[in-house]
Amino acid sequence: MSPTMHDVARAAGVSIKTVSNVVNEYPHVRDSTRQRVLQAIEELGYRPNLSARGLRSGRTGVIGLAVPALRENYFAELADAVIRAAEHRGLTVVIEQTNGDREKELQSLTGGRLRLTDGMLFSPVSLGPSDVGALDVGFPLVLLGERIFDGPTDHVTMHNTSSARAAVAHLLELGRRRVAVIGAAEHPSDDPSSANLRVRGYRQALDDAGVAFDPQLVRAADHWHRETGAQATRRLIEEGVEFDAIFALNDTLGLGALRALGEAGIGVPDDVAVIGFDNIDESRFSVPSMSSIDPGREEIAATAVDLLLDRMNEKGDRQPPRRVVPDFRLVARESTGETSPADPPCPRCPEPPPPRCCVGHDERSS
Structure with a gap:
């Protein structure tokens, strides 16, 4: 189990309210007390949900998206799709580029930008199966891509x-x-x-x-x-x-x-x-x-935002992680050999040609 605020309070010998005040950087905390709490946080590896600083409701209305490189067309278009899906749901997106660097990817899960967001969509390329524990974080997180499976977070991948x-x-x-x-x-x-x-x-x-x-x-x-x-x-x-x-x-x-x-x-x-x-x-x-x-990029983006929003609104016991694989x-x-440069209409959908469409109907999400 991940350490909780109760664990930090017990280790530092202070109240939970004091730990909350330190986490939220309230000024009226004695320096010696603040240092004791910070030391306990470091020793226990506690990861506070820093997004709770944003508003009195604990929500900032901002989500993060960490991708390897926006110069790569797929991730640029994925980011565009995420932004449109988020705006439709009243959310703003902050994008972080990791350049596929392992340390930057780990930093995305613990860095200072988290205090600005309510949750994050995360697409790693350097982390692998042995890093699954790094995904056990204290804030809403949805994993994108194929690097880590069977982790503790919701996961949107592709066929x-x-x-x-x-x-x-x-x-x-x-x-x-x-x-x-x-x-x-x-x-x-x-x-x-x-x-x-x-x-x-x-x-x-x-x-x-x-x-x-x-x-x-x-x-x-x-x-x-x-x-x-x-x-x-x-x-x-x-x-x-x-x-x-x-x-x-x-x-x-x-x-x-x-x-x-x-x-x-x-x-x-x-x-x-x-x-x-x-x-x-x-x-x-x-x-x-x-x-x-x-691979269903538009659906990947919309589904990931919806899963993240579900987790942000979650109350009570956390539900088991979900894995979704769009068609x-x-x-x-x-x-x-197609004679026309235009996308042909989909034979199984009444809508115009995608981005959103079908085929792969035999491989429904799990």
């Missing part, structure tokens, strides 16, 4: 493996048999990273189709940027590796791949079909427009 499997199956259904994958981990493992989970789906699709796995077609990329996607594709070409399709583990890698193919005079999709992942806005406007997996859909565009 990484099955959606990657669908992407590669789409290429195989077009008759492609030499499907390269770009963006794999340098040292593959059982670590539940996006790269490992998506490569797992890639291999499952090959197995389903009876296509032999060729390690020469698996290309690593430390960073999922346009340049690394272009570099990996150029190496495939320079090494003379035969390939007729590319599955890029995110769209920015795919955009780099399209650039490298164009430089080499390789036609897309006639010679090489390309599909990405994330369905960022830019994929609609590349030439050719790029097919992609939409995905495959968006076929020109890079895999």
Whole structure:
């Protein structure tokens, strides 16, 4: 159990009210008493809900969003979706960029910005399964992404493996048999990273189709940027590796791949079909427009905000953590042979083409 304010009061030999006064930085506390309370807080590892300083009601109306890098299109568009979802619910969002740095990610869970917020949405990339204890915090927290599973917080993730499997199956259904994958981990493992989970789906699709796995077609990329996607594709070409399709583990890698193919005079999709992942806005406007997996970003954002709001309003005993996995859909565009650059209408939804849509209906949230 995490230490409570009662534990701090007992250790410091003061009342709970005094501990509250110290936590909320009220000035009328004797210095010696304040130091005693602060020492007890440090020794016990107590994490106060600093958002209670905001208003007399204990609410500031502000939530935090910690993401690795806003220069990455997916996280920029995710942040935009979170802001819109929060505004719809009367909340403001403060964004923190961690740059994927482990210490900054840990600092996000304990830092001074927490005093400005009522809760936080947290998307780590450097923390892993062994860091699950760091998520046991004294404020509302919703985890995003695939780095840590079965933790003490609500978690909104995506169908990484099955959606990657669908992407590669789409290429195989077009008759492609030499499907390269770009963006794999340098040292593959059982670590539940996006790269490992998506490569797992890639291999499952090959197995389903009876296509032999060729390690020469698996290309690593430390960073999922346009340049690394272009570099990996150029190496495939320079090494003379035969390939007729590319599955890029995110769209920015795919955009780099399209650039490298164009430089080499390789036609897309006639010679090489390309599909990405994330369905960022830019994929609609590349030439050719790029097919992609939409992992349900809009629903991820709205669901995460709703879960956080539930926790902020929670009274009494804390309910067990919830895990939600929004549906995905495959968006076929020109890079895999669609004749129109526009998103086709969804055959199973009456609404116009997403961001919000369906497909993946067979994998309902757990």
